[in-house]
Amino acid sequence: MGNKEQTFQKIIEVAYVMFAEKGFEKTSLAMIAAEVGISKPAIYYYFQSKDQLITYLFDELYKVIQQDVAVDYKELSRVNFKEELLELGYKSIEAQGKDPYFNKIFNQYVLLAARDESYKKQLVELETSFLTSFVEVLQYGVELGVLEDTPTIEAKAQMLALVYDNIGNFMLTGNQLDYRAIWKEAVHSVIQGGEDGNKR
Amino acid sequence: MGNKEQTFQKIIEVAYVMFAEKGFEKTSLAMIAAEVGISKPAIYYYFQSKDQLITYLFDELYKVIQQDVAVDYKELSRVNFKEELLELGYKSIEAQGKDPYFNKIFNQYVLLAARDESYKKQLVELETSFLTSFVEVLQYGVELGVLEDTPTIEAKAQMLALVYDNIGNFMLTGNQLDYRAIWKEAVHSVIQGGEDGNKR
DNA sequence: GTCTATACCGTGATAGAC
DNA sequence: GTCTATCACGGTATAGAC
Secondary structure (H helix, E strand, O other), X not given: OOHHHHHHHHHHHHHHHHHHHHOOOOOOHHHHHHHHOOOHHHHHHHOOOHHHHHHHHHHHHHHHHHHHHHOHHHHOOOOOHHHHHHHHHHHHHXXXXXXXXXXXXXXXXXXXXXXXXXXXXXHHHHHHHHHHHHHXXXXXXXXXXXXXXXXXXXHHHHHHHHHHHHHHHHHHOXXXXXXXXXXXXXXXXXXXXXXXXXXX | OOHHHHHHHHHHHHHXXXXXXXXXXXXXXXXXXXXXXXXXXXXXXXXXXXXXXXXHHHHHHHHHHHHHHHOHHHHOOOOOHHHHHHHHHHHHHHHHHHOHHHHHHXXXXXXXXXXXXXXXXXXXXXXXXXXXXXXXXXXXXXXXOOXXXXXXXHHHHHHXXXXXXXXXXXXXXXXXXXXXXXXXXXXXXXXXXXXXXXXX
């Protein structure tokens, strides 16, 4: 309703897209203001500084990611555990093509985190819950009986998570690989069971 | 010898460190000049622009990485193939702590590549030879007879490469994980052979 | 309460003197 | 080969219009 809400929202949306496309530093407040249709200092009515606008966007992303990262695994079933885990990766690979903004902007925050403690703290939190959810998935697989309960189950899960995550990074650089095959290999290596026998 | 050589070299060294520590955009030419002990416009005698200085540093990195990426694998032997492959990863993990500059600066180029075609081109080249060398390692393992020759050997190698690479990224964010265990798991999953039997 | 006009200083960049 | 002077543009602060 309020004009204020509208302007605020528009600044955020415009900033998100421009930051993703051109990067934080090459996107000036004047450009954002022009696109929104206000004057440059007007942004300072809503945000104390450019840095604060950048931080605000990160906090928004932070919330979204936290939710996205946590859920899914309870829906995995005993019968098709492996296939469903594969599907999780395939979906992510496809989503990558759909929202090119997300990874471009997220990677910039990774960079900032290398020099800014508060970003660093939040990023490590995200990574931790990201990794944790993979551990939970595999432990769930153990519960279901489709996975052996080895002492290295945590390392296995983290390896899987690193592959999952880095597929996104490589896609970002435009490298054309058979990502589905890579993901399949990773899942397969963690769950040698399935159709193969894995008795000792 | 020449003063020219000296100044040039000093600019490069100072810029490399400052770019890594503060980032490209937050490092001004004035700061570099002050640290080198010259005036700001003097830098323009050696470089046409700030961007060109950044590009020059990348070209240097590019050469170094190309060499680092290509070599090693011929030294792997039949008897200790797995252990030596493990050692390769361990060394990289340790090196990460030694040269904090490298990854910080390299990641910035990854970001630039998302918006700049020429960086993108070179980066994809580096990634490609990086991935290729992992494929070669595993194919060498097949030759040695320590690895089965499966059709998925390429995907296996790329998976291994993604893990190897992303360990570096996660270390950068300051996340404290048992990276050696993760690497061990990755290598193990690719070479189930070794002491285990893997007959079908 | 919502914004514009204006001015300040630091930045990358250029021209020209020494 | 290096500096001084100068420029346009960037983020930022404030005064004040409505």
